[in-house]
Amino acid sequence: MSVDIGNRLRHLRMTHNLSQRELAKRAGVTNSTISLIESNSSxxxxxxLKRILDGIPIGLAEFFAFEPERPRKAFYAAEELVEIGKGAISYRQVGDSLFGRSLQILKECYQPGSDTGKxxxxxxxEEGGIVLSGRLEVTVDDERRILGPGDAYYFESRRPHRFRCVGPVACEVISACTPPTF
Amino acid sequence: MSVDIGNRLRHLRMTHNLSQRELAKRAGVTNSTISLIESNSSxxxxxxLKRILDGIPIGLAEFFAFEPERPRKAFYAAEELVEIGKGAISYRQVGDSLFGRSLQILKECYQPGSDTGKxxxxxxxEEGGIVLSGRLEVTVDDERRILGPGDAYYFESRRPHRFRCVGPVACEVISACTPPTF
DNA sequence: TTCACCTGTTGCAAATACTAAACATATTCC
DNA sequence: GGAATATGTTTAGTATTTGCAACAGGTGAA
Incomplete structure (x- = not known):
């Protein structure tokens, strides 16, 4: 049910050849605190916990990384797509978090005239995408194209690239990239 | 200095379009608890915290993953190599934790007659290594070799493999593999 | 306006994490 | 053997988190 913090901490402390008192001294807590935590009685x-882990030393994220992976949600309603940027270019990401994922899928919306910058x-x-609506000017290396609904792109992200919404209406794009870069 | 749990939680709650009370209800805590945490006054x-994050939902490791990466130690004294297995085959790992690393480097010590199993x-x-001392029998697919000091191996880990210490003395090996599998 | 309902913040009481010190059990050293 | 040191555990008291309920501001509908 709950995370077994106690055994995790004890194991970690053991493998680093520390006694409860030694770790307590480094962490600035008392040995009894560590004892109680390790026996899961507090x-x-x-x-x-952070102070204690600093004494090992190890980070909180590392400490909890051992947790059995929470079963991942597989379906997301439109409203659940988390909005990342709220400017002229908005990104709505599929999935709560990129943690442990190797792929990022976005629904992008470019307001008229918006631009990823000079x-x-x-x-x-690598990244790719398909335009749903509007007209998107995509520049990769020295090649420039204007894509309309149904058109698509795919390239290695190390090639210099730029996106720009041309025309009077907003431009919607579904894109994917790996590894996640946000 | 300390982790800014409050703002992190508030941001997370916001992006999921939840009110303090709504999240509190899902998490089984009171809204005041969430308020105090978000204002960093507790x-x-x-x-x-775990109950609250379950209401979002998100895991503890994910929650703390945003932490600025603790500067990684780059050098390790011989005694600092963490001992992983303590049986007939012992593994001493370079680095405290594999968290966020894509490579695992081990100093392995096989007692005479020890074996990774039938x-x-x-x-x-993929993995590879160099024998320092003793004689190591390595089997990959159907090929079997006996390696002595200075000899080495390298293969794709999906190929069935087995290690065995032959001869009267213990066998030491330095090995590396990616991605980390322990 | 006034009511209803939402938002986040804040006293007060109860539950509990944390400290300090005593306790119990090995192990080492002379 | 016996003292000295180290280990982890437990007890009693203090500090703090948490829950409950009241409070204050904001929005929308009648």
Whole structure:
């Protein structure tokens, strides 16, 4: 049911050859605190746990990474897509979090005239997408195309690229990239 | 300094379009608890935080993954190599944790006669190593070799493989594999 | 306006995490 | 053997989190 913090901490402490008192001293807590936590007879505060983990040292994310993976939601209603940017270009992401995922899928909406900027984007991975509505000017390396509904693109993200909404109406795009870069 | 749990939680709750009371109801805590946490005026227990995150839902590891990455240690004394298995085959790992790493480096020590088992190992990734001392029998697919000091191996881990220490002395090996499988 | 309902914040009481010190049990050293 | 040190556990008291309920501001409908 609940996370077995106690055994996890004890195991971690053991593998680092620390006694409860030694770790307590480094962490700035008392040995009894550690004893109680390890025996799962207290529900530690995040602050206390963090101080203790700093004494090992290890981060909170690392500490909880051992948790059995929470079963992932597989379906998302339109309203559930989390909005990432709220400017002229808005991104709605499929999935709550990219944590542990190797793919990012977005519904992008470019307001008329919006632009990813003069300096082209360059990063690792690959990306592609399909235009749903509006007209999108895509520049990759020195090649420039204007894509309309149904048109698509796909390229290696290390090639300098830029997106721009041309024409009078907003432009909607479904895109995917890997690895996630947001 | 400390982790800004409050703002992180508030942001998360907002992006999921939940009110404090709505989230509290789902999580089985009171709205005041959430209010206090979000204003950083309390140091929540791990249990409370977990219940709240379950209401979003999101895992503890995900929640803390946003933390600025703790600067990684780059050098490890021989005693600091964490011992993974303590049986006839012992593994000493370079680095505290595999969290966020794509490579695992081990110093392995096989006691005389020790063996990874009759059923061969099969997993994703690739692995390789160099024998330091003793004699190691390595089987990959149907090929079997006996390696001595200075000899080495490298193969795709999906190919069935097995290690066995032959001869009267213990066998030491330095190995690396990706992705980490322990 | 006034009512109803939503939002987040805030006292007060009860539950509990944390500290300090004592306790119990091994192990080492002389 | 016996003292000294180290280990993890437990007890009593203090500090803090948590739940309950009241409070204050905001929005929309009648």
């Amino acid at each position: 529900n530690p505060s995040v602050g206390a 300096v082209p984007l360059v990063h690792e991975g | 140091n929540p227990s791990v249990g409370a 059923v061969p190992l099969v997993h994703e990734g």
